[in-house]
Amino acid sequence: MDNVLLATKNLHRSFGGVHAVCDVTFNVPPGAIKAVIGPNGAGKTTLFNLIAGTLTPHQGEVLFRGRRITGRKPHAVAAMGIARTFQTTKLFGHMTVLENVMVGRHARTRSGFIAGMLNLPWTWREDRQTRDKAMAILENLDLTSYAPETASNLPFGRQRLVEFARALATEPTLLLLDEPAAGLNIYETQELAELIQRIRDRGITCLIVEHDMSLVMNISDEVVVLDQGKQIAEGPPAAIQRNPDVIRIYLGDDHA
Amino acid sequence: MNLSQIVQYGLAGITVGSIYAITAIGFNIIYATTGVINFAQGEFLIVGAMTAISLSRIAPLPVAILGAVLITTVLGGLIEIVFIRPVKHASVLRLIVITIGLSILIREAMLHVWDEKVRSLPYFTGTPVSTVTILGAHISPQILWVLGVSAVIVVALTLFFRFTRTGRAMRACSDDRMAARLCGINDRWMVTLSFMLSAGIGAFAGCVISPVTQTQYDMGAPLAIKGFTVAIVGGLGNSMGAVAAGLFLGLLEALVMSQFATAYKDVVAIVVLLLILIFRPSGLFTRSDVSALRTV
Amino acid sequence: MMRLRIYYPVIAGVLVIVTLHLVLAAADATYYMTQITMSAYYALVVIGLCLLMGYAGQISLGHAGFFAIGGYTVAVLTTYNLATHRSAPLVARCHSLGLLVEWQDLYGREILSFSPWVAFGAALLLTAIIALVIGMPVIRLKGHYLAMATLGFGLIVYRIALGTPILGQADGISNVPPFPLFDGLQVNGRAPFRVQNYYIAWTVVLTAVVLSLNLVHSRVGRALRSIHENEEAAHSLGVNTYRYKLAVFILSALFAAIGGALLTHYNGSVGPSEATVMKSVRYVAVVAVGGMANLWGVLLMGVLLNFLSLRGVFGTFDDAVFGGILIGMMILAPQGLLRASGVRAIVSRLAGRSHG
Numbered sequence: 001m002d003n004v005l006l007a008t009k010n011l012h013r014s015f016g017g018v019h020a021v022c023d024v025t026f027n028v029p030p031g032a033i034k035a036v037i038g039p040n041g042a043g044k045t046t047l048f049n050l051i052a053g054t055l056t057p058h059q060g061e062v063l064f065r066g067r068r069i070t071g072r073k074p075h076a077v078a079a080m081g082i083a084r085t086f087q088t089t090k091l092f093g094h095m096t097v098l099e100n101v102m103v104g105r106h107a108r109t110r111s112g113f114i115a116g117m118l119n120l121p122w123t124w125r126e127d128r129q130t131r132d133k134a135m136a137i138l139e140n141l142d143l144t145s146y147a148p149e150t151a152s153n154l155p156f157g158r159q160r161l162v163e164f165a166r167a168l169a170t171e172p173t174l175l176l177l178d179e180p181a182a183g184l185n186i187y188e189t190q191e192l193a194e195l196i197q198r199i200r201d202r203g204i205t206c207l208i209v210e211h212d213m214s215l216v217m218n219i220s221d222e223v224v225v226l227d228q229g230k231q232i233a234e235g236p237p238a239a240i241q242r243n244p245d246v247i248r249i250y251l252g253d254d255h256a
Numbered sequence: 257m258n259l260s261q262i263v264q265y266g267l268a269g270i271t272v273g274s275i276y277a278i279t280a281i282g283f284n285i286i287y288a289t290t291g292v293i294n295f296a297q298g299e300f301l302i303v304g305a306m307t308a309i310s311l312s313r314i315a316p317l318p319v320a321i322l323g324a325v326l327i328t329t330v331l332g333g334l335i336e337i338v339f340i341r342p343v344k345h346a347s348v349l350r351l352i353v354i355t356i357g358l359s360i361l362i363r364e365a366m367l368h369v370w371d372e373k374v375r376s377l378p379y380f381t382g383t384p385v386s387t388v389t390i391l392g393a394h395i396s397p398q399i400l401w402v403l404g405v406s407a408v409i410v411v412a413l414t415l416f417f418r419f420t421r422t423g424r425a426m427r428a429c430s431d432d433r434m435a436a437r438l439c440g441i442n443d444r445w446m447v448t449l450s451f452m453l454s455a456g457i458g459a460f461a462g463c464v465i466s467p468v469t470q471t472q473y474d475m476g477a478p479l480a481i482k483g484f485t486v487a488i489v490g491g492l493g494n495s496m497g498a499v500a501a502g503l504f505l506g507l508l509e510a511l512v513m514s515q516f517a518t519a520y521k522d523v524v525a526i527v528v529l530l531l532i533l534i535f536r537p538s539g540l541f542t543r544s545d546v547s548a549l550r551t552v
Numbered sequence: 553m554m555r556l557r558i559y560y561p562v563i564a565g566v567l568v569i570v571t572l573h574l575v576l577a578a579a580d581a582t583y584y585m586t587q588i589t590m591s592a593y594y595a596l597v598v599i600g601l602c603l604l605m606g607y608a609g610q611i612s613l614g615h616a617g618f619f620a621i622g623g624y625t626v627a628v629l630t631t632y633n634l635a636t637h638r639s640a641p642l643v644a645r646c647h648s649l650g651l652l653v654e655w656q657d658l659y660g661r662e663i664l665s666f667s668p669w670v671a672f673g674a675a676l677l678l679t680a681i682i683a684l685v686i687g688m689p690v691i692r693l694k695g696h697y698l699a700m701a702t703l704g705f706g707l708i709v710y711r712i713a714l715g716t717p718i719l720g721q722a723d724g725i726s727n728v729p730p731f732p733l734f735d736g737l738q739v740n741g742r743a744p745f746r747v748q749n750y751y752i753a754w755t756v757v758l759t760a761v762v763l764s765l766n767l768v769h770s771r772v773g774r775a776l777r778s779i780h781e782n783e784e785a786a787h788s789l790g791v792n793t794y795r796y797k798l799a800v801f802i803l804s805a806l807f808a809a810i811g812g813a814l815l816t817h818y819n820g821s822v823g824p825s826e827a828t829v830m831k832s833v834r835y836v837a838v839v840a841v842g843g844m845a846n847l848w849g850v851l852l853m854g855v856l857l858n859f860l861s862l863r864g865v866f867g868t869f870d871d872a873v874f875g876g877i878l879i880g881m882m883i884l885a886p887q888g889l890l891r892a893s894g895v896r897a898i899v900s901r902l903a904g905r906s907h908g
Contacts, residue, residue, distance in 0.1 A: 113767065113803070
């Protein structure tokens with residue numbers, strides 16, 4: 001409870017005979033940056049989907065703050081404080097950047113159908129707060145100038161950042177980042193690393209799926225390694241780098 | 257009900273049911289290659305029958321039917337080329353809406369070309385009153401034609417998809433269009449072909465059932481609904497399931513007709529549709545069998 | 553507060569409506585108002601459908617069914633003569649609760665039936681329940697499942713309307729009394745009430761538009777748009793996509809039912825032709841050509857196309873026109889006619905924003 005924010009226990013999920021995730025068990029301590037790595041097809045995104053509620057595990061449990069969240073629907077998981085970004089950017093293309101981030105505030109706001117239709121005064125205040133908080137996040141990420149732009153018009157790197165901002169708007173305790181560095185160049189990746197650390201310093205725990213080893217090794221406190229759905233290793237980055245099993249799955253037998 | 261009545265209703269049910277099954281297979285073929293539910297599927301049957309009826313005035317019946325099937329097949333291809341293909345990056349929903357519009361246009365065109373009178377093709381063999389006796393029941397030989405044609409269509413399609421290069425290419429497309437394209441398969445042509453195939457078998461089915469149920473310009477929509485129901489019950493894309501489901505629906509309708517008023521016959525299909533959507537949208541016969549028609 | 557700019561078109565709309573009245577009165581052609589009034593009630597359906605299709609991204613091929621449920625419910629409840637059962641306990645109870653009214657119909661017969669207010673409330677309740685029952689299992693499935701389920705639903709409503717004696721079967725129900733609102737205003741199709749009903753209809757429609765505008769620009773509207781843009785992302789941000797889609801479905805059904813109920817009082821009758829698949833397809837076509845998520849465009853097209861259809865402008869090609877519109881729109885301009893470049897500048901100026 002205190003030293004474990006997220007725990008997965010014997011998570012298992014298959015698709016028509018293929019074991020995408022097989023007996024995966026690990027913990028994420030609060031305030032940590034933990035990375036999940038592994039070759040393609042290792043089951044990393046499936047793992048995220050299991051945690052975030054998009055998929056239901058066939059076996060095993062997911063515990064968040066000690067409570068079972070296995071199989072809860074994504075919107076409920078989000079309301080509990082787990083936010084995620086996606087491998088391929090899933091922005092709301094025809095909406096503005098500001099609106100995208102405002103949607104992130106959805107779980108923390110209340111006005112519903114009736115209040116919305118009648119345009120009740122208390123919704124004005126809530127809407128203003130939503131807008132202000134969204135703008136604050138955009139400022140934090142240096143995106144203020146993009147606020148009124150249609151999201152799909154932004155350059156790719158900025159779009160990734162907007163997705164970040166949107167996830168942050170949910171005021172998460174745990175942030176799941178699915179390959180955040182995908183498609184970013186060296187400078188952007190460096191900025192990303194700093195951003196993730198800033199986020200962690202503000203008290204948000206991060207679980208990252210990543211291929212970019214430099215990013216992983218530089219900023220992670222712990223690393224979990226998956227291969228073909230199975231958990232191969234877990235530990236601090238330095239130990240993982242020297243782990244023969246890990247080396248083998250990446251480079252083949254000769255180098256172990 | 258005595259045995260001969262049961263046989264009578266049963267055969268009537270199977271007859272209509274096999275037409276539903278063919279319509280459902282038509283849905284499946286297009287769905288498999290494009291993910292689109294072709295609302296105009298029912299119209300293919302009617303267009304085929306109407307065309308054959310007109311042609312039969314100037315040509316012997318087999319020629320008329322062949323001509324109608326060919327014309328409808330071409331029509332199906334044209335529809336795809338003109339209305340479906342140019343729509344780039346369309347969501348499945350948009351394409352479905354297009355097919356809805358198409359079904360209306362085709363129906364209205366039929367109304368203006370053929371008017372609203374009820375017509376039918378002549379019986380393939382014999383006369384409207386000739387009968388064949390099976391298990392004490394007197395049935396029209398046309399029923400045997402329907403069952404025979406349906407069986408031939410199903411077998412031919414199975415062979416086509418399993419053993420011919422084009423058939424396998426279509427299956428590849430339905431499994432993974434991008435991969436198929438990378439293998440050199442002309443996926444756009446496969447889509448057109450799927451429309452043509454569905455139109456063709458639809459036309460054939462429409463012709464063979466016409467003497468039994470008569471043909472009227474607006475019968476396409478109810479047929480489409482029932483065909484869709486059968487496709488869903490059998491599992492979208494599963495054509496063996498469609499056959500089973502089609503026969504099931506046909507028999508169910510016959511049962512309802514024998515016990516209640518005829519007016520409620522059409523309601524049966526809709527109720528089945530709603531029930532299956534509510535309880536088991538993936539269909540009763542989910543795709544665990546590896547039959548050659550699996551992806552069709 | 554709230555961006556007042558979104559209300560400018562409402563004011564413009566009011567001006568247009570009043571101007572139209574004055575023009576018709578000057579030209580001594582107020583009889584056009586009847587068909588405009590009818591078109592307005594039909595437009596109510598497409599406004600709700602616009603919310604469903606344009607914002608929640610769902611398609612319904614059975615909205616004529618909801619329209620018919622609204623119309624038939626009020627028709628049955630306000631015309632079914634309970635006079636002969638006056639002494640039955642249930643009837644007496646209703647009477648003492650003020651739920652029943654006594655009136656004389658066209659033929660001078662004494663009728664004891666439910667008051668139009670009660671009937672209206674019943675229509676709304678029934679519609680909401682049915683929409684809930686149909687929507688609940690189907691909304692979680694892919695779009696075309698809802699399309700088919702609503703198509704099937706619409707067909708059942710049509711069959712029931714056509715085949716049930718108490719609903720008048722092929723003839724429908726006539727002699728539906730007017731709906732007295734308050735202050736002498738009543739929903740009534742007869743000539744003396746023509747102008748009054750013109751304004752009543754437009755008040756109802758504009759109210760619906762204002763409510764919809766408010767919704768679209770609220771937190772819920774944002775959530776709906778996000779669902780339409782990318783449902784998975786919206787879900788991961790805390791939007792209960794299932795509940796929202798279901799809610800919009802029910803809301804759009806209610807709009808349709810209100811249109812049906814009021815039009816039935818206006819026409820004094822309702823028939824199975826209101827529940828046909830073609831009617832449902834028309835509504836979809838109007839939303840498509842108005843620009844799926846463009847409330848004003850949809851309203852404009854709804855009134856215009858229905859008016860033209862009622863005047864018989866399309867002749868025997870009525871259905872074909874709507875079918876053609878549907879296809880044309882989907883292929884050429886899925887964002888609607890009014891989004892086409894030049895027109896868009898004008899419209900967006902009027903509406904103040906992209907989601908007017």
